[in-house]
Amino acid sequence: MTSKALAIKWRPKRFDFVVGQEHVVKTLKNALEQNRLHHAWLLTGTRGVGKTSLARILAKALNCFEGIKSEPCGNCSACEQINLGRAVDVIELDAASNTQVDNMRELLDSALYAPSSLRFKVFIIDEVHMLSKSAFNAMLKTLEEPPAHVKFILATTDPQKVPVTVLSRCLQLNLKKIHPKSIAGQVETILSDEKLEFSSEALSKIAIAADGSMRDALSLLDQAIALGDGHISTKVVTDMLGGLDTGKLVRLLEALAEGDGQQLMLATTEILDSSAPLDQVLASLATSITQMSILQKFPTALDDSLEQKDKLIELSNRFDPEELQLMYQIAIHGRRDFEWAPDEFSGFSMVVLRMHAFKPEERGSYSQKPVEQKKVEKKKIIEEKNTGEPLDIRISPNQWAPFVKQLKLGGMAGMLASNCELKSCTDNLLEFVVPNEFANLLNDSYIKKFHIALEKNLKRKIKVKLNIATIANTPLKTENEHKRNTKNRAINSLETDPSVKSLIRHFDATIIEESVQPKKNKGS
Ligand SMILES: [Zn+2]
Incomplete structure (x- = not known):
């Protein structure tokens, strides 16, 4: 294997070798075949997707001595000179580097002269959006009245910054990010050709990390080859990418x-x-x-x-x-x-x-739809596996009444909570009974709200089972009993109070029991 970087060694020299840009390749090939050639193309796309490679192949296809056709021959002196970057008539500029842009005007002026040896004078301008305003103006002049022998192949990662006047005179071709599968495929081809060992998982990791850029993928591959001493294993790539297995x-x-x-x-x-x-x-x-x-x-x-x-x-x-x-x-x-x-x-x-x-607000499904049912079943199995887990919060049946207040449930769901009795509470299952007379509260939407409030307060996923029973010791019942007892005690204490007794005796008074209000701070 040579020490040459893979990205350079494997730079596609023919349209057919360009990976992942089939739509653009097809458009260009059709145009070449039918000899419907624009004066200017604008290739857009993120870094490393093949803009410059395509520009060079297009320059060859336009100038190949075998004639303008959909694929350059690659062997004639025109193709060869362009491959080597020595063709005088193919002028390649990188607008991102200032030194070259300074003489942009001069270069564009030279567009007026006929090409010295090739069919077309081709200007390949990379990162064209970075040209200065005056350079754009100079280019625009040529674009407005292009000499027949001049072709512009512009490339940019940021077409938004290209002046509309220039955009409107170009055929714009948008290159896509390359799909990880295509990248992995190309990487595999390269490794097989280089006779290097690899794991498919390692390749797919590289392909994903490259984020659509073939150039980045090949740089990563270069690194992986160096690190793994020629063996591209999953471990080498995982360590290299600093990722997690x-x-x-x-x-x-x-x-x-x-x-x-x-x-x-x-x-x-x-x-x-x-x-x-x-x-x-x-x-x-x-x-x-x-x-x-x-x-x-x-x-x-x-x-x-x-x-x-x-x-x-x-x-x-x-x-x-x-x-x-x-x-x-x-x-x-x-x-x-x-x-x-x-x-x-x-x-x-x-x-x-x-x-x-955290659980989504609208969690838990009680729908009768068969598909939902299946999901509930699955959940059941998972929840049953959970029994060994230590509890976050456990509530015993006699703590249910105060716990209901904590649920802060209003409306019918609140009614349901107040009218059921907690029978048992395990890590993942809360079983309740609801008295017959409140069976109407067992409505899907009330149960759902109740369930969500329970999970929120217990801070874990649980299953809820609600059964109907003839008697139930519900919080509401307990509270009513408590109120009744307090009131009875209050009436009792009134009846035995000496001053009340004397009122009854002297004025033939009676105690209206309904009007008796126990003091709020008395009792619990
Ligand atoms: Zn050729």
């Missing part, structure tokens, strides 16, 4: 799905100990949550090469769609707030704890 992230998501606090802390510690940059871990977490949301709705939507796809599908079924939405929000907000966190450790831990503690 997906297994740790999956364990975290699993603990969240199960609502298992202990496992969650273990998974979090494992991540904190991994020395991966936590900001990146959060980004990966947000990505995984997005993927789960997509897989939940469209299980076949994502590519099979997605790492741990089956696991993500399985996990996605353990969350409600709203839960995933909330977790995503928490992840990206957590990332944004990272700079305000006292340290990375706290920032990350708080995000994880928030995901564990």
Whole structure:
């Protein structure tokens, strides 16, 4: 293997070798084949997507001695000179570097003269949006009345900054970010050609990290080859990217799905100990949550090469769609707030704890729809696994009445809470009985509100079971009894009070029991 950078060595020399820009290649090839040639093209797209490579191939196709055709021959002296960057008539400029731009005017003036050896004089101007105003004006003059022998191939990462007067005279072609799958495919081709060993997982990590840029992917690959001494293993790439191995992230998501606090802390510690940059871990977490949301709705939507796809599908079924939405929000907000966190450790831990503690407002499904039913069943299984987890808050049946006040439930859901009796409370199941006469309160929407309030106050996911019973010791009943007892005691004390007694005796008075109001601060 040569020491030449892969990005240079593997720069595409033909349209057919350009990866991930099929739509642009097709447009250019058609134009060349039909000889419908513009005077100026503007190639737009983020860095490393192939703008300059395409510009050079186009320059060759325009000038190839075998004639203008959809693919340059690559062998004639015109193609060769352009490949080597020695063609006098192909003028390549980088507007981002000032030195070259200073003589821009001069260069453009030379456009008036016929090419010395090629068919066309081609100006390739990279990062064209950075040209000065006077340079743009000079170019515009040529663009307005272009000599037949002049072609402009402009490239920019920021087309918004190109003056409209210039834009309107160019055929604009937008290059896309290259799909990770296409990048991985090209990287694989290169490694096979270079006869180097690799793991597919390592390639997919590189492809994702490159974020649509082939040039970045190949730079990363160069690094990985150097670090791994020619062997591109998952470990080498994971260490190089400073990322986290997906297994740790999956364990975290699993603990969240199960609502298992202990496992969650273990998974979090494992991540904190991994020395991966936590900001990146959060980004990966947000990505995984997005993927789960997509897989939940469209299980076949994502590519099979997605790492741990089956696991993500399985996990996605353990969350409600709203839960995933909330977790995503928490992840990206957590990332944004990272700079305000006292340290990375706290920032990350708080995000994880928030995901564990917070539930969407409209959570819990009591719908009769069969698909929803299935989800409830799944949840049941998961919740049953939880029994070993230590309790955050446990309430005993006799604490139910004061606990109801804490729920702060109004309306019918509040009525339901006051009219049921807590029979048992385990880690994940609260069983209640509701007296017959209040069976009408067992309405889906009241139960849902009740359930949400319970989970919010207990700070964990629970299952709620409500049975109808003939008698029930409900908070309302208890309170009424308590009121009745207090009132009886009050009436009693009135009747035995000497001054009241004398009033009754002397004036033939009676006590109107309904009017007796016990003092509020007396008793509990
Ligand atoms: Zn040629």
